[in-house]
Structure formats: structure tokens, C-alpha cells
């Protein structure tokens with residue numbers, strides 16, 4: 114029965130090798146007899162030959178399954194079983210395959226398939242977890258309706274037993290569920306345990322009532338209101354903006370403590386990392402509330418973009434993820450401040466995706482090969498995938514975008530699709546040829562767009578020359594020019610807008626755009642009167658394309674745009690660029706903090722006409738990683754400790770110079786009354802928190818200590834604690850915080866993360882040893898592991914402390930985690946992806962550690978692929 118196939122790790126999966134499954138699955142019936150160590154899964158699946166596919170052997174995926182018995186049309190069979198699945202002789206006509214397998218949920222520490230978390234049964238099947246539950250064609254293009262019966266353990270009945278779809282008979286110790294919508298196996302879900310629900314109802318636009326439930330462990334019921342409210346707002350928004358209605362009688366969200374990802378969009382039964390469900394004013398920050406809103410929306414929106422229309426294969430992951438991220442960004446922009454949301458999204462894109470796109474892990478939005486698909490749930494697929502949709506919408510316009518989406522749902526409902534299907538819908542709806550645009554899906558790397566300008570004073574014409582190029586990335590030495598929408602505006606010398614935003618479409622490697630000012634033959638329409646003096650262009654407004662804009666600009670012009678630009682994104686961007694230039698000079702030339710920057714910053718801080726949330730963003734400094742990247746791009750070698758010291762010096766300088774305005778803001782931005790997580794209050798708290806962080810640099814922490822003692826919510830308490838830790842204080846507060854929150858996992862994650870993130874390079878190793886040696890460091894829990902190891906690697910100066918002790922410590926922990934939870938271990942290896950930016954000593958130490966990791970006997974396919982790519 115047992116065959117010796119090559120280990121799956123040896124095999125690269127390629128897009129070009131796609132072939133449809135040779136059978137069509139009709140119905141799927143599953144019975145689960147739950148038991149912590151010996152759950153029985155009985156399956157009954159109907160198969161018929163697929164006339165659209167070449168015939169092939171009958172192969173069902175299956176990993177770590179103990180086959181009890183199998184039959185075809187009722188007759189027992191003895192299939193051949195390998196590490197990857199089962200093959201069997203089958204008739205050439207429709208047949209019924211039945212199997213009974215045994216699995217061990219409590220032994221499943223990889224949190225993939227059916228596993229246990231705190232005594233509760235739950236599943237995670239995307240991308241390839243279902244094959245750890247039973248034998249099945251575990252691929253997204255096989256879609257079928259599912260019937261599920263769950264039987265609880267006889268000796269320990271489970272109050273709640275859930276699966277996808279609509280509820281059927283629920284009696285005694287069993288529950289039945291029927292999902293009428295054909296779905297791929299990665300959307301299967303099962304949850305069973307001692308859970309309680311916070312419930313609500315929603316009536317769809319066409320009048321169908323839907324029962325809504327947020328399931329949590331007893332005791333957490335009072336922390337679900339915001340998730341439920343976010344769900345209701347998401348359902349309404351999708352009806353209003355995309356005409357998408359919900360399609361089952363019940364929709365549930367379940368919070369799980371042990372979870373590799375953020376959340377999962379299983380049909381009708383979303384499973385969430387509890388971090389993105391549970392929130393109360395005293396335990397969650399404003400950022401937590403905002404994340405919950407965004408992630409609840411994201412998973413709900415998948416019901417149409419992902420579930421009803423799914424991906425043909427995993428190379429098409431961006432089809433559902435890029436689009437759904439774009440949709441959740443639109444939603445959050447509508448719920449909150451759109452410009453502030455855009456700035457936040459671009460900050461995240463640059464921090465994660467640009468970093469990825471400029472290193473050894475760079476890959477296209479639609480990758481062409483993988484060894485372990487779990488390694489491709491990346492910022493490129495998600496965030497750059499969303500940027501591509503945003504560009505498409507900008508190019509065709511909002512109305513045509515909506516028409517194309519209507520056609521997409523109409524044409525492809527119930528199908529498993531490709532990027533080609535997606536683009537064809539846009540071509541058919543708009544008449545546009547998207548063959549060049551399609552390169553965004555296949556070409557990796559962040560394009561550089563260089564702009565130079567000529568001003569013809571006499572003719573009153575401004576000419577902009579754009580040159581685009583995309584640097585080589587692994588496997589892609591040469592790149593073709595892309596379609597790049599550049600949103601452009603123009604200000605006169607007095608700061609008045611003389612040309613409202615227009616979109617220029619770059620398609621060539623070099624392209625010249627002339628703008629006439631009131632001359633009557635303008636290339637870009639403009640009725641503005643001719644203005645004396647050279648205008649100031651505002652380029653890439655709203656960050657209209659995910660590119661790096663390269664332009665020789667003076668500090669004066671940046672300060673001018675920071676003061677006057679009418680586009681909020683570019684206004685912020687001007688200030689950010691100014692801060693980056695100042696800091697880079699401080700690091701590389703030992704320059705002093707530039708007084709022009711400080712006065713420009715003061716002007717923004719003082720400007721009460723500006724949204725407080727926007728001002729908070731304008732006051733924030735570039736991250737250590739941003740600066741390392743900027744210094745590297747400038748041709749120098751970044752020194753992490755020097756970057757850390759310059760940031761500290763500038764923060765002190767800002768605290769001192771802007772003390773009067775910061776102190777006024779700190780007093781004025783106090784939000785009276787009970788805490789509410791709305792955008793306006795959160796914005797005021799963000800600005801107050803930014804002021805506090807700077808003021809603490811110069812007041813010895815007195816304000817922060819007082820705020821910590823009085824804080825009535827987690828945002829203010831954690832903000833005060835962070836401000837204290839960053840100035841080397843807060844020991845007592847840290848202990849008090851722990852005493853108060855010891856029993857709360859999510860809050861304790863913050864306690865760990867904050868210390869790791871604010872450790873100075875000199876104390877990093879001691880802090881790391883203390884945190885990882887703490888009895889509460891439950892390292893098998895992914896949230897806890899990330900809160901220490903992830904936060905430590907995100908603190909660039911700490912991670913790269915000159916003696917290499919943190920490299921060793923992180924590597925040791927990855928070696929320990931890998932056999933237990935390969936997905937989480939593999940994801941954290943990305944800490945090393947920027948290693949080639951640094952000096953020879955650091956590179957040597959990193960290489961040594963990566964080689965040590967890669968040499969581990971039995972290293973998972975996940976981690977081994979990642980380390981191989983980073984080292985290549």
C-alpha cells in the first residue's frame with residue numbers, strides 16, 4: 114500500500130503546466146466524528162469524467178491521513194497511497210467514491226487542516242489544508258456543493274458545531290450543514306467547541322433576513338460589538354457600491370487564538386485570528402479597531418470576489434486578493450478619511466511590498482512558479498495586486514470600472530477564473546486594449562520614473578520628460594515599459610492651483626508631456642490664465658501608480674508643496690521626502706537637523722484647518738527601514754545604529770523646537786467623554802499621541818507617566834508606555850501593565866511587542882533574552898511568537914546590532930519553530946530579505962545563520978524554499 118514517491122519539496126509547480134482535473138465532482142458529503150486525537154472523516158463524493166479535460170490517472174490529494182477503508186460504487190478498493198495522495202483504478206463512467214480516514218487534530222501544530230485551539234476544533238484550509246482532512250482533489254478549480262454532518266465526542270458534547278452554508282438538522286450531539294453554492298475545498302470550514310455568540314440580523318436589499326453571529330469563548334462576549342457592527346456596515350456597503358448581496362441565511366465569524374493568518378473567508382463561516390475580532394476600549398487601541406473594521410470587511414467582501422468567483426489555480430491568487438484588498442481599502446476610505454487611508458496604505462505598501470520587490474524575494478503579482486504556495490501570500494500579491502486594480506480604475510474611470518465589475522460577476526459567477534478572464538471583462542466593457550497593462554501582472558520589480566522639466570518662460574509652457582525603467586529582479590533581467598498613470602497638478606508661485614489633477618498615461622520608456630498655460634493649444638486642457646513665473650508641478654498625486662518617482666527637487670520646493678499642495682497625499686509626501694533627506698544627511702554627513710524642515714513641520718502642526726489624523730501622519734518620521742533603503746538607493750551602505758541615533762536626535766530636536774505647539778496640541782487634542790473608536794476621535798488621539806512622543810524626549814517623561822496613570826483606554830495607556838520606553842524609562846509602568854493584563858493574551862502580546870520594538874541596539878540582546886525566557890512566552894502561539902521575534906526583527910537597529918547576537922537568536926528560534934509550525938517560521942525568514950544592503954561583516958554573519966538554518970535536517974519545504982531564495 115505504501116509507495117515511495119519523491120518528497121513534494123523536490124517539486125516546483127509551474128503556471129504553464131496547468132491542466133484541468135479530469136473528473137467533475139458532483140456532490141460532496143462529509144461526516145466528522147470528532148475526537149481530539151482520532152477524528153474519523155467519512156466522505157462520499159460523486160465523480161464523472163470531465164469532457165473538457167484530457168484523461169489521466171485518478172489522483173486525490175491527501176497528507177497525513179490514516180486510510181481506514183475506501184470503496185468505489187460500494188465495492189472496497191485498495192488505492193496506492195503516497196505522501197501526497199492516493200491513486201486508484203476507476204471506471205470511465207460516473208461513480209461514487211467513499212472513504213473513511215482518521216486524523217489527529219490535537220497533534221496538528223502546523224495549524225493547517227483540522228486542528229485544536231484551546232479545546233476548540235477549527236480548520237484552516239487555504240491554500241492546501243483540506244488534503245489534511247480527507248482525500249480530495251484539493252485544487253481551487255474543483256467546485257462542488259457540500260453537505261456536512263458533525264458528531265461531537267460522546268463523552269464531551271460540544272455546544273456549538275458549525276460548518277459552511279445553511280443549517281440543517283441540529284439535534285443532540287450532532288449538527289448538519291448544507292452549502293448550496295459550489296465551492297473549492299479551500300473554502301471549507303468546521304468549528305466545534307464551547308462557544309458563545311454575539312448575534313444580530315441583517316436584511317439584504319432584496320429583503321432576505323440573515324442571522325449574524327460572532328462566536329467567541331465564554332467571557333469574551335462583550336468584546337465583539339465592533340466586529341459585528343463592522344460586518345453590518347460591510348454588508349450594506351457592498352450592496353451600495355457593488356450591488357453585491359449576501360446569499361445564505363446565516364453568516365458567522367469565529368475568533369480563534371491560534372491562527373497563522375489574519376482571517377479566512379470560508380463560505381458563510383469566516384474564521385478569524387482573535388486579534389482581529391476582540392476589542393473593548395480598555396484592551397484594544399484605535400489601530401486595533403481600524404484593523405478589525407478593515408479585516409471584517411475584507412473577508413466579507415470575499416463572498417463575491419473569491420468565493421462566488423474564485424481562482425482557477427493558486428497562480429491567480431491576486432485575482433481574489435488584489436481585488437478584495439482594493440475593495441476593503443475603498444470601504445475603509447469611505448468609513449474614515451480617504452486621504453488618511455491612502456497615506457496609510459502607501460506607507461504599508463512601501464514598508465512591505467517595495468522592500469520585497471527590491472530584494473531576493475521579488476516576484477510578479479502573478480508568480481509563475483512556486484515550491485510551497487503558502488510562501489506566496491505576499492505583499493506583492495495582496496498590496497501591489499490592489500494597486501494594479503486601482504490603476505485600472507484610474508485609467509478607465511469610475512463608471513467604466515463599475516460596469517466592468519458588473520460584467521465580471523455576471524459572466525463568471527460560479528467559475529474559477531484567471532487574470533486573462535479578468536482583463537477580458539475590462540476590454541469588453543471599455544473597448545480598451547489591455548495587453549501592455551497586463552505586464553503589471555507578469556513583471557516584478559518597482560518601476561523607477563525619472564522626471565525632468567523645462568520651463569519656457571516666453572511661451573508659458575512647461576515640458577515634463579518622464580523616463581521609466583524597472584530594475585532586474587530574480588529571473589527577469591530585462592523589463593519592458595509599463596502603462597503608468599501619472600496624476601498631475603500644477604501650482605503657481607503663490608501656491609494657487611492653476612491646473613487641477615489630470616492623468617497622463619505613460620506607455621513608452623521615455624515620454625514628453627507639454628503643458629501650455631493659457632496659450633490655447635495646451636496638451637493638457639487648462640483654461641487657467643497665463644501666470645507669470647515658473648509653476649510648480651505636483652506629480653504622482655494620490656500615489657497614482659506604485660512606482661518610485663525620481664526627481665531632483667530642492668528642499669524649498671518640498672517645503673512649498675508641503676505648505677500649499679491641494680492634493681493631500683502629495684502634501685504629506687513632500688513633508689515625508691523632506692524628513693527623509695534631512696535624516697539621510699544626518700546619518701551620512703553628520704549634518705544637523707535642518708531648521709527649514711523644522712519650521713515647515715511646525716507650520717503643518719499648527720494648521721488647525723488640517724485634519725488631526727493627517728497632521729499626526731505628517732509629524733511621524735520615516736522608519737529605520739525606509740532610511741536604510743534610501744541610503745542604499747543613494748549608493749551608500751546603511752549603518753543601522755547610526756540611523757537609529759539620527760532618528761533619536763531628530764525626535765529630540767523636534768520635541769525641543771516645537772515644544773510650544775506640541776504642548777498646545779497635547780492639551781487641545783484630549784478627547785472628552787467615554788471612548789469611542791470613530792475616525793474623528795481616533796485622529797485626535799493620534800495627534801495627541803504624536804505630540805506626547807516628542808514632548809517626552811524633552812520633559813523627562815512626566816506627561817507620559819501621568820497619562821499612563823490616568824489613561825481610560827488602551828490607546829492612551831500603550832501610547833504613554835511606548836513614549837516612556839523609548840526614552841529608557843517606564844520600568845514601573847511595564848510591571849504595572851503586566852500585573853493588570855497578565856490574564857489577557859492579546860494585551861500581553863502588546864506588552865511583549867512594545868519592548869521588542871523599542872529596545873535600543875545596546876540593550877536589544879538582553880531584552881530579547883528576557884522576553885524569550887519569560888514564562889508567558891508561549892512560542893507555539895503564532896501571535897505571541899510574532900510579538901517577540903517579529904517585533905524584534907522589525908526594529909532594524911536591534912535586529913542588526915553589530916555583534917550579530919540577534920541574528921543568532923532569531924535563527925535559533927526559527928529552527929525551533931519550523932518543525933512545529935512551518936508556515937509561521939517561513940514567513941519570519943523575510944526579516945533577512947534586505948541582508949545585501951548591509952556591510953560585509955553583517956552580511957557574513959547573516960549568511961552564516963541562513964546557511965545554518967538551511968542545513969537543518971528535515972527543514973520544512975516552506976522554510977527551505979524561502980531561505981534558498983534569500984541566499985540565491
Ligand SMILES: [Zn+2]
Pocket residue numbers: 411415433434437
Ligand atoms: Zn483575502
